[in-house]
Amino acid sequence: MKLRKLGLVLGLAAALFASSCPKAEAYYTESSSNSTYIYGKWGVPLKSPDAYDYSRTVDLRSVGGYDLANLIDMCVTDEYIYIVESSLGIIFRFDRTMKYVDCLQEFTMPDGSTSTLLKPEGIYVAPDGKVYIADTGNSRVLVSDWKGEVSLELLKPENLVGTTLSTFLPIRVVADSAGRINVVARNINSGIMQFTSEGYFTGYIGAPSVSVDAFTKLLRMFYTDAQRAAMTTYVPTEYNNIKIDENNFIWGTISALTESDLASTIGSQDLSGAVTPIKKLNMKGSDVLVRQGDYAPVGDLMWSSGPSRIVDVGLGPNNIYSMLDSNRGRIFTYNTNGIMLYTFGGKGTAKGETQTPIAIDYVGDDIFVLDSGLCSVVIFEPTVYGKLLIDAEWYYQEGEYDIANECWRQVTELNSNFAYPYVGLGDAEYNNGNYEEAMAYYQFAEDRTSYSNAKERIRKDTMSVNFPYIVGAVLLFAVLFVGKGIYVKVRRYVKGELMTYGRDEE
Amino acid sequence: MKQTWKELKYSLYVTVHPFKGFWDIKYEKEGSLKTAMILLAATILVQIISNLKTGYLFGWVSVNYNFLRTVASSLFLFFSWCLANWCLTCLSDGKGTFKDIMMFTAYSLVPYIILQFVMVILSNIFILREQTFYDMLGTLSFVWVAFLLVTGMLTTHHFTLTRTLVVLAFTIVGMIVIALLIILVFTMFQQVLGFVAAVIDEAVQRVSY
Structure with a gap:
């Protein structure tokens, strides 16, 4: 039993040290000339x-x-x-x-x-x-x-x-x-x-x-x-x-x-x-x-x-x-x-x-x-x-x-290593109002700024649609919270009164 | 069960009233090792959730993420901290036992658990322009935890502030020493195992001929 525990600890520690960071892999060395x-x-x-x-x-x-x-x-x-x-x-x-x-x-x-x-x-x-x-x-x-x-x-x-x-x-x-x-x-x-x-x-x-x-x-x-x-x-x-x-x-x-x-x-x-x-x-x-x-x-x-x-x-x-x-x-x-x-x-x-x-x-x-x-x-x-x-x-x-986007789409089909066209494709979707699709493209291109902009638009839309519900929920909570406070106070007051009353009676 | 629930609720009280809180945990039976371990597990869980579910704008999810790595590193940090702290406080007249140290450390992690969880949710709502607020929450969680660790150590070991800070610095050095020792042991084990494997391999080759 003790040995197993030791093994577990050792195993975990091994997992900690053995799992190394993802290595940057050089696909090409400079000696391989003449290839693009x-x-x-x-x-x-x-x-x-x-x-x-x-x-x-x-x-x-x-x-x-x-x-x-x-x-x-x-x-x-x-x-x-x-x-x-x-x-x-x-x-x-x-x-x-x-x-x-x-x-x-x-x-x-x-x-x-x-x-x-x-x-x-x-x-x-x-x-x-x-x-x-x-x-x-x-x-x-x-x-x-x-x-x-x-x-x-x-x-x-x-x-x-x-x-x-x-x-x-x-x-x-x-x-x-x-x-x-x-x-x-x-x-x-x-x-x-x-x-x-x-x-x-x-x-x-x-x-x-x-x-x-x-x-x-x-x-x-x-x-x-x-x-x-x-x-x-x-x-x-x-x-x-x-x-x-x-x-x-x-x-x-x-x-x-x-x-x-x-x-x-x-x-x-x-x-x-x-x-x-x-x-x-x-x-x-x-x-x-x-x-x-x-x-x-x-x-x-x-x-x-x-x-x-x-x-x-x-x-x-x-x-x-x-x-x-x-x-x-x-x-x-x-x-x-x-x-x-x-x-x-x-x-x-x-x-x-x-x-x-x-x-x-x-x-x-x-x-x-x-x-x-x-x-x-x-x-x-x-x-x-x-x-x-x-x-x-x-x-x-x-x-x-x-037409440019059609070209970029074909470029991405020929070269999946090229991130730049995805920005263009994302921009196109963004301009057409398809923010979700745009975000996917931006994420592909690792373009966080554009992704953030698309997300802001989505957030705005969701907010404007759901704003009444959000306000309603907040109000409801506020009412409940205040109500509970008042209820507790009233109850305590009433109880206190009763207790004092009772004490007085004694 | 009910007792554990009460203790978990008390851990929230500790985060805002650290001096009284840590005292009560140690002397007034307001906390237990069981609750401490639950909090530790919660920390690791939140850490994993944060690694996996932080929004794209604020997170860097690796494709080959392994949650065991998070578990192992968190456990290592926790226990090496406790061990190093225990070693040093034993030498410098600390009044805390190993159990006390584990307890105050785990209870100190509560703000991290809560804020990290909030941050995961916010990271999926916030955009880059609001990054400052996001970063601020992160800083806040770390500062709060550090503050709780210091007060926890202070109360548990009956230290002065200066001594606490000195011991804190040495605890970190101790953690590094522990890490080095573990690496050393591992390298040695690797060598020994390699040697044994080579011997067995050699023997098998000889026998088979």
Whole structure:
């Protein structure tokens, strides 16, 4: 008997210690490249159907009689695709099926002299056909047309302040629809340099505002001027690439981020964008990128060989955007709300893998990745699943919620690991007044805020229907309670009276 | 039966009049070990209900929830507390027996039982905006229980407040020591059993050849 009791106690204690917490199971390791995945609510990679398929590789080692070796940037317009070869200093033009058209090598300066490029690194071609070239080796930015007639030569601005820049090394350039020129220069960490269309330097945009806390301000009061000068530090935001979309938002990518900063941003699910490899800048230069996912768009959330190194962003259809990771060759795609849609790609020599991915662009729905290592362009095309995601975004943004929801429903059938569509389905049910169904979807998507809202509506409805009964019940209880009190008092009084009376009689 | 009912009703009185209540439990036969065990069982039951039935907005129900886990951890906490407290109060001239300690501890849990039950119901009614009230109730239940534990210890052992607080701190240390010892014993048992199993396995293999 005693032994059995001991056994029971031991058994219970064993149950206590043996039952461990549910282990976070990594379904995918980062070594399994080239398969599509997304990150779940808990920051763990989850399997996803392939959203993009490898289509073909365009070999660019020999184009138009030139031997290409050092492809560095790509720009896609409605008609053509432009690729910069850095060692030769030539810009090649292809049509949108990557068929070679022609190239641009010689430029005529405004004063009539001819000029060539020296190690150019960036190209941007505006919708009006103006070509903007970051001619890095010559420390200038050229604005010309495709005939090579240079209309503007941007040199190192004379009114450059706040930097000890010796040589001006522009690496990427874009221009907005008003002709304003934005330049990313190497070794400048104050943000993106902005010039007017006439080439006048107006300042930097997109640098983080350095916040000074109260204690530092207090300390500064006691510092000498020399100390104060030494204290001025810049938070490094060295942009490595910029893109511009049709609404004149500038998308900048940053790879100069420390591993620990990124890890803490991911760990704390920080959505403020203080540490971010991507920014969407408005005219004023403030970051307006929407970060509504469980994690900010930073690329991989788990890694063993360093965080993702974002080198370019491709602006896709329906405000979808894809970030290119040069560390592991991944392509991270997010929608307009910052929800990760899919991740694929990898490094290697197999089909659909890249060696040194350096630029990414959307051509229609297809993704073109410029691989400088293999001197080629790798083309991916959307699968049925990928097309569904693109369509769902389209219909949603167009306000066709019913069709969008049909798309999302199909997405959930293809990928049960993807929680985001359930929010959309829940919203649809919510808008139709089916709060119970909406709650079920929200619970599936782990969206507690929306769940709470739906619940509030249900509660309101039940309350308004049952309000008379509730009030009635409360009143009844109150009456009973007070009644009982009065009854007891009266009884006691009467009894007391009687007792006194009786006593008196005695 | 009637006596138990009376004692359970008295446990409610204890929660609001702890000094007199705990005194009466020990010296005026207003409480019993049986009632204490009922209260303990009720605590565990409420804990299980809370784990299973707390509303989605406030709860984190694990898919592979096992109620034995709750039972075991609650029992372990209760008895390791009682044991550690008994060990320490014996050394520091406490006047309570082990039975007294079990009784005052179990009676102290009454606010937790009631408030946890209320919280389970409210968690299914409240929305996220009212989370503050929900959290407040939770805090209240813990503070109340802690207060009752302190007063219970004070009254049962005839301690001063300072001594009570010191013994309380050491009791928690004692609980940790007990947990460590249990883990140690388990690891050892595992090793021994593993060894015996290996020997038997070896023997069977040898015999069968």
